[in-house]
Each structure stands twice: as structure tokens, then as C-alpha cells.
Amino acid sequence: MLEYRNVHKSFDTEAGSLVVIKDFTASIREGEFVVLLGPSGCGKSTLLRITAGLEPPSRGEVLIDGRAPDLHGRHRLGFVFQEPALMPWRDLVSNVTLGLEIRRIAKAERNRQAVEILRLLGLQGFEKYYPHQVSGGMKHRVAIARAYIVDPIILLMDEPFVALDAQTRESLQRDLQDLWQRRKKTVIFVTHNLEEAILLGTRIVVLGKRPATVQMDYEVRLAMPRDPVSREFVDLRHELRGMLA
Amino acid sequence: MAKMREVEPVVEIGEMTAAVSRERVQKLSRDRRRVIGFNSLSLLLFLLLWEGSSRLLHSVFFPGPLVVSRTFVVLLVEGDIQGYTLPYHAYVSLYRVLLGFGAACLTAIPLGIILGLWRPVYFGTRVVSEPLRFIPPLAWIPMAILFFSGLGRYVFLIWVGVFFPLFILTMNGVSTASPTFVDVARVLGASRSFIALRIIIPNALPQIVGAMRAVMSPAWMCIVAAEMVAAELVGLGQLINNYATLLRMDIVIVGMISIGILGLLLNEALMAVERALFRYRQEVKV
Incomplete structure (x- = not known):
């Protein structure tokens, strides 16, 4: 239902053209909680803004139920920014x-x-x-x-908990999980924190350094709610960390 | 189980918020007492310095606060040579200032909002608006004398002095709206008019009211200058001007102080409005 086809984004700067997203292709099904995991400044936020229709892609297309995103209320989107605003x-x-x-x-x-x-x-x-x-x-x-x-129909979240202390972040992550289990939504959640990704996502898409390209696409099969100190969780974290290194 | 987890932290936060606000109220009243104390002290010090230097100089052109306060009482009760009392002079000037100020608010604020939302128009007309902005209000006096008379002349001169700063400050307040607020509304499908009316203007309101307060002092500058060149007999500027020619410096100083006090009162009134309207704005403390 959400389709990225060869999405490409570059910004013109004084130093020349800066490519932030290169050839991003992915297909996201309804009800998935997709975590976009990648280092800071790798173009994840820009990808979200393009998904919301706040910015156009330079090349390629984003399709929500077969149509490009537009801001005139045809697609109901939710966007949670880094600061609560x-x-x-x-x-x-x-x-x-x-x-x-x-x-x-x-x-x-x-x-x-x-x-x-x-x-x-x-x-x-x-x-x-x-x-x-x-x-x-x-x-x-x-x-x-x-x-x-x-x-x-899609909830976009751009590192919403990054500015919070560890304790508050944990309680918000729990509540987001609860809320999501009660009212299933397609979520695209951006973070640079592997633990957060495993805790929340049903699928983790790992992006490399700028320009953002897909390095790994991983389905998380742990049962919810997830316990970050459980054996399976820790094992998975080690496994993924190893794959990322 | 899940329910328990939800409720627990929030009760804590709620209690904390209440405790914090109680403490804040206590601190506020302590701060207020301190502010009043310091201000009484600095007023006393100012009067002492003034009286002392006046006695040292021993000149009829520099009367001290004791002489000036006697004159003040005489002007208050008996009035000047023409029989106009000080409150009447003050009332006439205040009336003129408020009319000119109101005219400027009614024109500068809407225009500032419109051009703040529509910057290309401002940038496309700068060649006209910028030079106009730099013409001092006093340079408009000959024009004002030729084309206006009576009250209109004063209103025009105050308008000229207040319009541009108010317009520029309003426009800047509008055009510096938080881009994230606008993005939040755009993603939710807001129309341009919704964003302008419900996001950008409310966001700029504190700055607009602040600008109204800031232009109060040019407004007083204009009225005094305008009254000094006019032929009428009333107004604080006229009082100062008339008695300056008679070298009655005590009366001149009474006029000056009256303007200062009226300015202070207007400023405090607008600040009270600001506090009531924008309780959400926290003062930044360093």
C-alpha cells in the first residue's frame, strides 16, 4: 500500500549537489511497524518528509495506495516530529x-x-x-x-523520543506499543537506536550512511510486548549488531 | 497490568507540577517585594542626587525636586497663566497620542500581517517603503502644517512616527513563524487560510503586542514635537514650549515628568494586557 520506487533526493548547496537519498525502493504493507534505522544525518528524515508530501522527491516516486502523496487531505497522514511542536x-x-x-x-x-x-x-x-x-x-x-x-492511514514518526531522558523514553515506548496494539496502524518510525528499533518494529529497514540506500531489510518476529532484557531480545540485538558491523 | 503502568508515572508528574507551581508562586511574591524595594530605593537616590546637584549649582535654571513639586501642586490646582490645569494639558496630549496610535495600529498591523504572509510584495515594494521609513517624523511637520489642521495634524504626525516601526515589527513577527508549526498543520491537511489565521497570526500576536508597547515612546516624541510648533495653547508639549520662552524651568520640568509618568502608565497597562493574554509565555531567566 506504500510504495517507494527508486526515490532519489538531492539538495543544491553552494558546495554543489548533495545527494541524501539514492535509489530507495521499498514496499510497505498495511499494519506494518517499519523502523528506518540509520546513522544521524543519513537522509531518514528527508525520506519521511517526502512520504508526507512536505517535499517532492528529485527522482522516482512514492505511492500511497497507488497515488502520490499530497497535502490536500486526500491521504490522512499523521506526522510526529522530533520536537513535540x-x-x-x-x-x-x-x-x-x-x-x-x-x-x-x-x-x-x-x-x-x-x-x-x-x-x-x-x-x-x-x-x-x-x-x-x-x-x-x-x-x-x-x-x-x-x-x-x-x-x-500511515503514521510517520521522526525520532520522536531522541530528546528525552532514558526513563521517560522507555515509558513512552511502552505506551506507543500499547497504543499501536490497540489501534493497529501502518507506522514508519525513524531512529538511530538499534534497541528502540527492535523494541518497536515488526520490520527494520537499515539505511547506510548518506546517501541513504537500503543495506538490510529485516523482519522482527519477536512477540509483543517485547522485553529488552529477555534472552531472545538480547540475542537478536547481538545478531543484528554483528550484521551491521 | 498495562493499565497500572500507564497511570502510575502521570500521577507523579501531576504532583510534581503542582509542587513546582506552588514554589513558583512563593518565589514570585518574594521577587515582587524585592523589585518594589529596589525601585523605591532608586527613586529616592535619584531625587537626592537631583536635589543635591541643584543646590550645588544654585541656578534658577535648574530647580530641585522640592521647588518642582511645589510648582507641580500649583499647576495641578490653579493651572497656568491661561488657567489650564496640568490634568487638562495631560488629558489633551494623551487624547491626541491615543488617536494617532490607534490610527497607526489599525493601518500598520493589518498591513504588516498581510505583507508578512506575502513577503514577495514587501520585497517588490521596498524601493518605496524603505526611503519613506527613514524620513524622521519631524521632517513631516511642514507637510502636516500645510495639509492638516487641528486634531488631524497631531494624529497625522503621530501616525507617521509610529506606522513604520509598528509595520516592520509586525511583519517580522508574522514571517518568523516556526516552520514546524506550519508543517504540523500542512500534514494534517490545513488550507493556507487556516494556517494563516489559526497558526501564524496567533503565533505572532505576542510580538505584535510587544511592538505596540515599543512604539509608545516614538508616539510621545511626535506629540511633543507637534505641539511645540502648533499655535494652540494646550498640551504638554505646548506647556513646555511656552514656559521655556519665559525661562520657567520648574514648569518645563513638571511637563517633562508628566510625559514620563504617562508613558510609564501606558506601558504598564499594555504589559498587563500582555500578561493576561499570553500567560503561556514564560520569561527566560539567565
């Missing part, structure tokens, strides 16, 4: 319901859905708080809720 003048509920407001859904219905998803993410009671009144981890939860609430 909550609007400080909106309380948590109206941050979460931004996408429903854009779709002109009635306020009562918007709020009903927001309360439900905030509860799933452990934020009940904080509906009327403003972003500056809550912690960094809570902001990230709200950003995830904002993307999830529009019931996207």
Missing part, C-alpha cells in the same frame, strides 16, 4: 484536536475523541493544561495523540 496558545485538548478542527468536525465530537486518546496515553486530567505547564514527556505524548487522533 505544541502550539503554546492552545491547551492540550485543542492541540490534540488540531487535525479534527481542520477537518471541520464538531467541537463536542472533537473533545470526546481527545479525552479518549489522552486517557489511552495516561494524560487524563490534563486536558485544560497548557504546554508550558507540563513536562517534556507529556508534550511528546500529546504530539503522538495529535497524530493518532485523525486515524491516519
